[in-house]
Amino acid sequence: MDTAAKRLAWLPFLAREIPAGLATPADVARFELEQAGAKASLTVDPAMGEGWEISGDGITGGETGVLYGAYRLLMARAAGEAVPTGVQRPRYPLRMINCWDNAEGDIERGYSGRSLFFEGGRLSYDPARMRQLGRMLSSVGVNVLCINNVNVRDPAHRLIEDWLPELAALANIFRPFGVRLMVSIDYAQPMRHGVPTADPLDPQVQDWWTRQTAKVYEAIPDLAGYLVKADSEHRPGPFTYGRNHAEGANMLARALAPHGGVLVWRCFVYNCQQDWRDRVTDRPMAAYQHYSPLDGQFDDNVILQVKNGPFDFQVREPLSPLLLAMPKTRLAIELQLAQEYTGHQIDVYAMPPMWREVFDDMGADTVQAIAAVSNLGRDENYTGHPFAAANLFSYGLFAWNPDLSAEAVIRLWCRLTYALPADQEEALCRLLMESRSVYEQYTSPLGLCWMVNKMGHYGVGPDDYEFAAWGTYHRADRDAVGIDRTASGTGYLLQYPPALQARYADPATCPDNLLLFFHRLRYDHVMADGRALIQRIYDDHFEGYERAEAMAKTLAGLSLPSPDREEAARRMDMQLRNAREWCDVINTFFHRFSGADDAQGRTIY
Ligand code: GCV
Numbered sequence: 001m002d003t004a005a006k007r008l009a010w011l012p013f014l015a016r017e018i019p020a021g022l023a024t025p026a027d028v029a030r031f032e033l034e035q036a037g038a039k040a041s042l043t044v045d046p047a048m049g050e051g052w053e054i055s056g057d058g059i060t061g062g063e064t065g066v067l068y069g070a071y072r073l074l075m076a077r078a079a080g081e082a083v084p085t086g087v088q089r090p091r092y093p094l095r096m097i098n099c100w101d102n103a104e105g106d107i108e109r110g111y112s113g114r115s116l117f118f119e120g121g122r123l124s125y126d127p128a129r130m131r132q133l134g135r136m137l138s139s140v141g142v143n144v145l146c147i148n149n150v151n152v153r154d155p156a157h158r159l160i161e162d163w164l165p166e167l168a169a170l171a172n173i174f175r176p177f178g179v180r181l182m183v184s185i186d187y188a189q190p191m192r193h194g195v196p197t198a199d200p201l202d203p204q205v206q207d208w209w210t211r212q213t214a215k216v217y218e219a220i221p222d223l224a225g226y227l228v229k230a231d232s233e234h235r236p237g238p239f240t241y242g243r244n245h246a247e248g249a250n251m252l253a254r255a256l257a258p259h260g261g262v263l264v265w266r267c268f269v270y271n272c273q274q275d276w277r278d279r280v281t282d283r284p285m286a287a288y289q290h291y292s293p294l295d296g297q298f299d300d301n302v303i304l305q306v307k308n309g310p311f312d313f314q315v316r317e318p319l320s321p322l323l324l325a326m327p328k329t330r331l332a333i334e335l336q337l338a339q340e341y342t343g344h345q346i347d348v349y350a351m352p353p354m355w356r357e358v359f360d361d362m363g364a365d366t367v368q369a370i371a372a373v374s375n376l377g378r379d380e381n382y383t384g385h386p387f388a389a390a391n392l393f394s395y396g397l398f399a400w401n402p403d404l405s406a407e408a409v410i411r412l413w414c415r416l417t418y419a420l421p422a423d424q425e426e427a428l429c430r431l432l433m434e435s436r437s438v439y440e441q442y443t444s445p446l447g448l449c450w451m452v453n454k455m456g457h458y459g460v461g462p463d464d465y466e467f468a469a470w471g472t473y474h475r476a477d478r479d480a481v482g483i484d485r486t487a488s489g490t491g492y493l494l495q496y497p498p499a500l501q502a503r504y505a506d507p508a509t510c511p512d513n514l515l516l517f518f519h520r521l522r523y524d525h526v527m528a529d530g531r532a533l534i535q536r537i538y539d540d541h542f543e544g545y546e547r548a549e550a551m552a553k554t555l556a557g558l559s560l561p562s563p564d565r566e567e568a569a570r571r572m573d574m575q576l577r578n579a580r581e582w583c584d585v586i587n588t589f590f591h592r593f594s595g596a597d598d599a600q601g602r603t604i605y
Contacts, residue, residue: 096146125170
């Protein structure tokens, strides 16, 4: 079994491991302050909940608030920043990490090694490492950890059955860090126990969940609740019984309600068996079609969890229109820290600039909770690429305060993690801030999604999804590329409020980075900057590669500590190979269709 990582991500100044036996967040706060040599008095005022205030040399806060205050004090000290003044409170009461860890120990879309929680078909973990993780999450304010994959496969359903004592032991480890557990459940779970159906309106089904949930809360009274993926990608759900998702979700919510639990219901529902010849069905429309008519029909303890975009965590998508269509329903936005479509934690990809755009488009108060798919694993540094930790760190701070500037968060991470000389810190900060746009440019600029390799989602495969069942087509031919999603096309655009419709409707005013998401255009279409579309496709890919090369040079000039220096360099070599491949394959792909030569005469194969 691993021991806790020696170097603790953005908390390198906390050299000592947290001992077992600290019972409350205030105990942890005292330990952390003491080992960092910080003198601060703690006053617990339970009425403050998660809030805290630092004044003079005292921290006053609620039971968890004092710990959050202590971490912010230590981080501000380490970064040479002033502590925020006044009472600090999180914007969202639920700030969740969703792990897609399987009971066998593998992780769906995991790029940092095996699971921290499971191995060999059972719960299996290093308690010291759990405490380190609790500390990392708590230091950035994450307060809910769902440990198992939303695709619940045998034997993971046992977490809320005969594994309850072990689950309770794990919950005990995280409790002093203010982190509550959540579990993903299998919608058809009662059918494993002789109930003949999973119909949510069937009294036997309701009874099974009521009884089982009471047992769960007897073991773990502060469990945050259940997370459910239903009627999605072959998972069971209420559609089988002719019921809608309000009926399905409310049944589970009613079993949780007496115990104070929430039911987090994912809206990632679409037909994953579409016929590619079908030119009418448009996958991004699906979630809105299923859920918006149900607004106002969900119980108070149901939270609908909606991915930030209408497809599936592509490098760029517009905001999911569903997020703007459910004013009478509690919503959570779901982000993805795991770099499934964004470079597998091999390619550098810092997410805060994207989140800033998402939150600016959405309005932070549109949602009442926030979740992110985990990028954690058993690698010594927890996130595979050492820079991927910046995404976990930034996520926590964003979840606490979604008004933050992307750059401020990234800079803080750089400073806390590496304490580089000022010019190098600036260079690293720039590198991270630009990394998404570089990745976008050598992979899928102009809003064209799904050019990715179908098997693993790393690397290029422009035709991989084109004749597949997943509803993800770009329909490139010799004349044109993209899908018309305006009123004259699939009508997807009509799912948006008028201001956003106006932004995207006309190719002349639609931002370039979403042009081919909303429009089907000829290769000779003249872009706002005067270049033909095909030339922009070539230029962007060549430029993306050149910018990746420039990133590699910047990286080589940074005096990062070992092993991060070597690890980042090793991954950068792989990133450059990936970028070269993307650039050459995509340019060749479109050259073969269009027959158009590159105006600059660069090599296309
Ligand atoms: C957990 C995508 C991923 C799946 C994931 C799914 C989801 O389709 O490729 O691995 O399954 O999203 O979010 O449920």
